[in-house]
Amino acid sequence: MDTKNKGFNTKLIHSGDYEDCFGSVVTPIYQTSTFKFKDAGHGGDCFSGKSDDYIYTRMGNPTINSLECKIADLENGYRGIAFSSGMAAVSTVYMAVLSQGAHVLSTDAVYGPSRAVLERDFSRFGVEYSFVDTSKIELVEKAIKPNTKLIYLETPTNPTIMLTDIRKIADIAKKYGILVCVDNTFSTPYLQKPLDLGADIVLHSITKFINGHADIVGGVVVAKDKDVYDNLRKTMTFMGGNMDPHQAYMVNRGVKTLSLRMERSGKSAQKIAEYLEKHPKVEWVRYPGLKSHPHYELAKKQMTGFGSMISFELKGGFKAGEILMNNVKVAALAVSLGGVESLIQHPASMTHAGVSKEARNNAGISDGLVRYAVGIEDVEDLIDDMENALRKI
Ligand SMILES: *Cc1c(COP(=O)(O)O)cnc(C)c1O
Numbered sequence: 064m065d066t067k068n069k070g071f072n073t074k075l076i077h078s079g080d081y082e083d084c085f086g087s088v089v090t091p092i093y094q095t096s097t098f099k100f101k102d103a104g105h106g107g108d109c110f111s112g113k114s115d116d117y118i119y120t121r122m123g124n125p126t127i128n129s130l131e132c133k134i135a136d137l138e139n140g141y142r143g144i145a146f147s148s149g150m151a152a153v154s155t156v157y158m159a160v161l162s163q164g165a166h167v168l169s170t171d172a173v174y175g176p177s178r179a180v181l182e183r184d185f186s187r188f189g190v191e192y193s194f195v196d197t198s199k200i201e202l203v204e205k206a207i208k209p210n211t212k213l214i215y216l217e218t219p220t221n222p223t224i225m226l227t228d229i230r231k232i233a234d235i236a237k238k239y240g241i242l243v244c245v246d247n248t249f250s251t252p253y254l255q256k257p258l259d260l261g262a263d264i265v266l267h268s269i270t271k272f273i274n275g276h277a278d279i280v281g282g283v284v285v286a287k288d289k290d291v292y293d294n295l296r297k298t299m300t301f302m303g304g305n306m307d308p309h310q311a312y313m314v315n316r317g318v319k320t321l322s323l324r325m326e327r328s329g330k331s332a333q334k335i336a337e338y339l340e341k342h343p344k345v346e347w348v349r350y351p352g353l354k355s356h357p358h359y360e361l362a363k364k365q366m367t368g369f370g371s372m373i374s375f376e377l378k379g380g381f382k383a384g385e386i387l388m389n390n391v392k393v394a395a396l397a398v399s400l401g402g403v404e405s406l407i408q409h410p411a412s413m414t415h416a417g418v419s420k421e422a423r424n425n426a427g428i429s430d431g432l433v434r435y436a437v438g439i440e441d442v443e444d445l446i447d448d449m450e451n452a453l454r455k456i
Contacts (some may be wrong), residue, residue: 066136068292077195079132079315081125081287086388092312093319096120111325122300130315131283131318133314134273137219137252138265140285144299145311146429149248149268150302151280152213153177155186156264157213159298164190170197172220172226172427173267174246184236197227204235213240216262217246222410222434223376223427224349226358229365232426237391238409242291248272248401253325258287264295271401275324278308324403325438327372331442335435338446339375342455346384346431350408371438372400382429383456384409390452393444400436405445408434 066078074287081090098117100106108114117123131143146152157180161167167181174315181192195202218227229245232377237245244264245257251272256267266293268274282304286292299305318407329352336350347356351362362369377383387409388396394407398414408414410428419428437445 071137073141073323074133074136075413078136079129081129085254090126090312090315092308093125094308095119095124107202117439119404121303121305122445124308124311126307126315126364127290127311130306130311132316133318134267134283135254135285135313137293138258138285139256140258140265140287141289143282143283143285144292144296145269145306145314146282146284146299147306148265148280148304149282150176150180150271151302152266152268152284153246154180155295155299155304156215156284156301157181157190158302159295160213160242160244160264161190162212164191164210166191166193166210167213167215168193168195168203168211168241169215170217170220171195172223172225173215173217174248176215176222177215177246190282194224198225200231200235201227203232207235207239207241211241213242214241214243215246216243216257217249219249219362219370219372221249221372222432224351224356224372224374226351226361227261228361229255229257229262229415229454237261240310242352249370250366251321251325254329254368254370258285259443260365263287263291267316270399272325273321273401274314275321275402276313276317277399277402277404278317280312281306281310281314281417288407290351299412306422309350325368326370328440329368330439331445332373332437335437335449336444337371339373339449340455344378344456347377348376371436373437375433376429377433377456379456381411381430383413384433384454386450387406387433387452388412390455391448392451393440393448394435394438402436405438405440406436408436410434 064077066074097119127145133426135143173182193206195206233243243262245262248268249264266284333352339345340348350373394405395408411430
């Protein structure tokens with residue numbers, strides 16, 4: 064089906080559909096490593112680019128391509144590239160765009176490994192980096208250097224839930240000829256379309272909302288222009304972070320309910336955030352859909368909804384966090400987000416237990432901070448669950 068002028072939900076279901084000779088409604092799993100050429104000339108045409116028929120699964124595969132086309136369509140981009148993980152997507156963008164002596168300017172509260180791979184690995188090849196609070200435009204312009212080649216944004220951030228104005232940053236980047244990449248994992252194209260706001264590249268950990276069922280790890284990158292895409296595709300092919308056809312099949316299946324899941328979890332998150340904000344045992348709540356959020360106006364302008372990630376601070380600090388974790392029953396204690404199940408996390412006692420209190424505080428992770436990824440269970444059950452656990456503190 065030609066989905067060019069169709070709505071978001073029709074694209075979600077039909078973009079990238081693969082028509083096979085049996086009329087299969089669902090894109091099948093092409094579990095093959097390689098593809099037969101019809102003859103020597105055909106092989107030559109495939110390698111010289113005269114034909115875009117499939118050659119070898121690391122380079123391209125119908126099941127994977129179906130997913131890549133769908134996500135590219137949803138993000139209003141040129142084309143997409145699927146990866147074995149979100150971090151393979153992030154690293155491939157860095158590898159494709161940065162060279163020795165290049166500088167990358169990144170959101171300070173960026174996903175931990177997206178920062179760590181620069182500090183630990185790319186630094187060894189002479190890549191420079193600065194981490195700034197990109198929610199403050201004036202800090203971004205000040206941090207640009209003559210060798211800045213990439214501005215890497217994450218909005219909203221985790222677990223601080225701060226927003227960056229993508230359009231304003233993209234306008235500045237254009238003046239200096241710098242590429243802008245946005246990690247859109249938390250919002251998905253259902254809520255935010257960075258390429259429409261001026262970004263050049265958008266990427267996702269597919270593991271989260273896009274797949275939505277907490278059963279695979281994957282990533283995807285979409286470029287706005289052909290040149291940027293071609294470069295990224297070559298780097299992916301050589302670095303080898305490709306997705307597997309079976310993974311792609313799972314995501315093709317999971318993504319179809321993206322709108323329904325985002326709508327339900329977003330509505331529940333709004334209710335839970337409002338409930339928590341009134342709760343006497345809660346110090347503060349960070350959720351872009353609350354008027355108290357410092358970027359509430361930007362969220363309304365830049366996003367079409369507020370998502371399902373909530374951060375809040377418990378009055379009782381570390382101990383209160385532990386008690387809450389040990390008493391929730393519907394929400395599961397786990398990292399990750401974006402699945403149908405609600406997940407809850409207390410960084411101070413769990414993910415950041417090995418980090419010093421000082422370093423935690425510098426990263427905005429206070430002792431009573433809780434991160435809640437709202438799923439699609441009945442919101443009444445989620446609130447009851449929270450109420451019962453909060454009562455134990
Ligand atoms: C999880 C995550 C990643 C990394 O993705 P993986 O699929 O775990 O490799 C990158 N960015 C954000 C915002 C994430 O939440």
